[in-house]
Amino acid sequence: MGRGVDLSPRKKSEVKTLLLHTSHSQRKIAELAGVSKSVVNKIKINLDQDQPLSPKRKGKCGRKRITTPRSDRKIRDICLQNRKKSAGLLTQMVQESGIQVSKRTVQRRLAEEGLTGHRPAKKPRLTEAMKKKRLAWAREHRLMSVEDWSKVCFSDESTFEILADKSNFVRRRPGEKFHPDCIVERVKHPVKIMVWSVISAKGVGRLYIVQGTMRQDQYKQVLDTRLLPQLREWFPEGEEFMFMHDSAPCHKARSVTKFLADHNIPVLPWPGNSPDMNPIENLWKITKAEIAKEMITTKVKLIEKLINVWHHNPKIKESVKQCIESMPRRIEALIQAKGNVTKY
Template structure:
């Protein structure tokens, strides 16, 4: 029975113990579902876990990821550190600087409100549509932080603004200062617009044909995560405070070693894509 259970869960990890019992009455017909759950955990160490969230990959996406990994599998950390990584991300205002609270144990049966998690002071206040700030930023592992650009509130980035205000105003000089050899942007329509690619080509800026659905290959995604976690220690209750906090974090708290560490992960990311035959990495 244990062997059947193991094979079944390895083939179909989303299968419930109820379903397992239905499919194998000869092995588990007389066994309670609770007992099956105990077997899964205690005998097989197959615990129920939350599935990791990743973008859906089609066969075409997988092939493009594989092609990319094969093309750059021999690149060194030194080469990846000379890449100018760029991306946009949305930051939300936060009415509370910390999301964790300390409170005593609560017992509803006691009739006391001491420790009641629904007291106002213990709640994380949310709003339906929090104000957001879109930010573009770039860095290299070799020289650290590059330029940063803030879009106006409630504006979406258009190709013309991307070209005029970011690429022309910020990218070229930043790449020269950093000694960057290549530029990375994902396949968003703003980035692949003809006016953008024409300008990059005309100015001899080398850029990657980035594989679609592949944020796990771009270390800037880890940078965004790090920044958003760090902002929990800042006052970001309105857009003015949020922008000031991001600027302070970017200019003061992001050290060169952080950016270098991000870029240095690239050989391992490439290796994982090859090992997983184009599938998702753990990044």
Template sequence: MPPIRSGRYVNNQYDTPSRASNVAQRSPRYQLAPYERAKLVELKAIGWSYKDIHERYSHIPIGTIKTTISRSRQRGPTEEILPRSGRPKALNDEERTMLLDLIRDDPHIKYDDLLSRLDHKVSRQTLWRFFRGFNKRKWLVLQRPGLSEEYAQKRRAWADRVRDYDSNKWRKIFFSDESTVERGKGARREYTFTRPADQIKERDIDPMFWAAFSGSGRRTGLIPLFGSPNAPRGGVNRMVILDLYQRVLPTLLNGIEGAIFQQDNAPVHTARIVREWLADQDFEVMAWPPYSPDLNPIENLWALLKAKIYEMHPEIKEMADNEETLGILINAAQEAWSELDTDTLDNLAITMPNRVKQVIDNEGWYTSY
């Protein structure tokens, strides 16, 4: 990643102070057309502030706005552009405007697609510098929930309770969860120009599945969950979960000495009717800390599953969002699930001692998983 230069602009030159400084990065030069300069001067004349003008023309750096207005008297009535030194710009005004429009309309757009739109006339590093000049950068699409001090303490307390579990103990735990499989998503890590605080994940055709597995090689099938589309969580309520558990868990857990069932703290799992049934069956259920998807290895299994789907069926990414695609996606997901081998299950289960150690080392805060 290119370094951020220290210094400030003085008379259109980059002035570097004698001592080290961490002030703002130099903004790229922006050549305004005469009508743009006239509009900026006009708005300032009728009382607009520099901030108001910048909000109206966000593609123009605020420093350029201030300089343009302050020099308007020097240019005179012809609005003649003062000569500039230096090499020609890598991107012309039309291309710069196009790039800003593209990332506004599609924050997930990839650098390769942007370079293609420019016929690869510039390098990736040039694009990076251009966007940094407008305080734009690529962010990893958010996956983790926000932790608070209270939740971090609960995670640490949980880790202290299970810190002595060895790999064989973790192999007897059946990890479970639901997950949606979104069409065209999950094949690789996603990045976006949208800041984390502003990210809102769009949803298309999103079938929801439930599954459970253990490091001993035992697992359920990939089970679709259906309910009312107008209800929270796609209609997956406590009765749907109870019916699922009644059909699946006795076969999965009975006869396995030392088997422990893990589920998260979603209300549909912790509803009294579900807890009472689990207790009646004499199943041992692991207490689970809140906001802890990074501690559940099935989350990694979901990622492997989604990558497998698009490895086996890349055509699904281009299909329309309709009921036919939904059926195809469900079948593809179940086919991909069956292709995940038992060694993968075991490898994920035995990561648990290290996850627990990281929770303890980080005082309950995020792990690297």
């Protein structure tokens, strides 16, 4: 009997039973089992050599690949030219180019190239002029060591809000679309607070809750009631230090510049639109993640939680020094990116 398809496990077991428990010839067994004599012979050899009847298959099995290497490259190139398009739109573009494949095939080919879907990183928009200034700043401060950066006090403001659940995904079963655990609650006008603080290699500094919009008069109050006491605490013996703040209008006001000069506070030059160079941003991110673990519905609770996390959370304490020590790597990354955005 000629071979048509691979024998099923049941048919192989039937031939095996006939070989082991009857005295029939191989020809007779082939006739009884409805298989060829060569099949019976192969199964007998495997039994004699104590080999499995179903050897492991070599290579991939299944239908032949529908695309060619050339069409795979075309799919990849279309994706690289349209990185923010959905798989459905990419499939339409691929089909319009003459490659008739399904959406699932496009997804598989992109996965093979390592082009998987992710939420895009949010970075500030940089003009060519901004990139040049960032690159020049990085080259100017390239030789600063970790010890030099440990003398810098980095400051910044950040905004926190109640019900700040930013989830983009949820895992749910059919019928659970409106389950309390599967929705993101929103309010029309969420309560927000802006806070200011400063960090150094010595730890995190005092927090200041900004009232309304930060303007130069309030910023001078921040410097007077928060920064100056913190500097006296961190550098009591007249140690060298530098103060960093960004180029926000309230920071660069003449009255603020005069206040810093009158109090002998040296200021580190800082390029605009460079939050990736400011290590306090990493601590703000950790703080927001910790606050988001609880459902906070009032301003008072938000402030209490913020203070608790900022001053007592072990993740903050562990990360401060690491963030400061990363400054030389940030500078090198900025130079490598030629002033463009970095991973920080």
